[in-house]
Amino acid sequence: MSASYLFLDCLVIKAMWQNIGLINFFSNHDIWPDILSAASISNTQGRDENLKASLFCSLVWFIWNAYWDLTFRQMPFNPRAIILRAIAHSREQMQLFNPQFRRDTRLIRWIPPSFPTIKFNVDGASRGNPGASGIGGVCRLHSASFIYAFSQGIGWNYALVAEALAVRTAMTIAIRRGFTNLTIESDN
The missing domain is CATH 3.30.420.10 (Ribonuclease H-like superfamily/Ribonuclease H)
Structure with a gap:
């Protein structure tokens, strides 16, 4: 099975890309340039572009994991679960790497109780x-x-x-x- 079939041409996978709105993310029938492009999107680009790239990479990863599980562990391929995992993972990544979610460090000090407390x-x-x-x-x-x-x-x-x-x-x-x-x- 080719990577293009596994990640793009398979009807189940194509429906997954359509469900999350990334069917037009692909430039051609070779997925590798799209993976490299998504992985190289910088933080200076807009939030929407970062989110799409993160979701794209997450979905590719979870499709690969599900294919591996189906092939070697005979676990069922569940497109809905794969999409939900990819969305959750992508959301977590956006929170970790997006500066707007970071809090400033604040200095604190411990105040001792009065004796004998x-x-x-x-x-x-x-x-x-x-x-x-x-x-x-x-x-x-x-x-x-x-x-x-x-x-x-x-x-x-x-x-x-x-x-x-x-x-x-x-x-x-x-x-x-x-x-x-x-x-x-x-x-x-």
């Missing part, structure tokens, strides 16, 4: 909302001396749930360790 700084986060989530926290004395820390993956969850679980975990640790004067600080 101890302080737990906690955080929860998720990759996506919902998404793979985790929690963590650090406990210190008023003198900034380290007492305890924790981190834990909590599976698939919402960011706010992760924040709440981080606070609950800090409270549970404090109770088990006999801490009576406690401050818990979170960014939410």
Whole structure:
């Protein structure tokens, strides 16, 4: 099977390109110049061109993966799933490499609690909302001396749930360790 057939001429694949609006992205019946062109689009070009190039490269990659899975693992070829994976991947790539999504660095400092209080700084986060989530926290004395820390993956969850679980975990640790004067600080 030729690359042109696999990525362009096959009726199932052609329908996939039409479904995402990139059927006119191809300059001829040789896919390699189009791949090289898409891969060389710079960040100075418009957002639409970057998005099309990212989606094109993602779809080529996921078509190749699906073809490999069909051929060697006898897994079904699911065009809808391939398109959804390519769109999600392309969107993620645009967020990673697009400067408008980056936040400026801000300087922060830790403010100690008053004596005899101890302080737990906690955080929860998720990759996506919902998404793979985790929690963590650090406990210190008023003198900034380290007492305890924790981190834990909590599976698939919402960011706010992760924040709440981080606070609950800090409270549970404090109770088990006999801490009576406690401050818990979170960014939410």
